[in-house]
Amino acid sequence: MKKVNDERLKIKQLRNIKLAFIFENGLILLYLAIQAWQSRQVFKSVLTWSNPLWVVFILTMIVFEILDQNVTAAIADRPKLSSQKLLSLLSGQLVIYSFLWAWLFNFQPLGLALICGGGIALVVTGILAYNNHYRSK
């Protein structure tokens, strides 16, 4: 692709990328919905790590959410979160997410539920910690 130097065309190209992103994700969601409707076993066949389309969609959304922090944090303009607050949020999320995973696994094995819940809690708290860079003092 040719390098664009014109600022107006750069903005246009960003808008085009945004539209392509919406179109691409719309099609992925549509295909996932069709898969769910056809299989009737949503958690076993569609919302699973063995479904590459679902993995791509989730990873894209996580990357987008992380990158978007410098925009959403600037709009919200909230004060910084202290270390204690971040730690309490992490432990609260650890309990909630682990419980949800344990419930999904029928409370066995609990260790795996703790690892999965801990992973999600770490990612969410990590995003909040990163968000602190863009918050006011």
Add this chain to the structure above:
Amino acid sequence: MLNRVKLFRIEKNLSQKKLAELVGVTRQTIGLIEKGQYNPTLHLCLQICYQLDKTLDQVFWIDQSEARKVEKS
């Protein structure tokens, strides 16, 4: 944003294409700026001013009544 890019460009005997080359944009962008259909960044405004040998306020300005309308909306 209002401007006198076209007037000063003709005064300097520059074509849209030549001015576009000098400031590093496309001819279409210069055309849209002259028609007031695209608001350039401060960086591009200054580049245009340097090429036309004019100051920023001579070339670009905002119609205050228009600006108030935008602020209210």
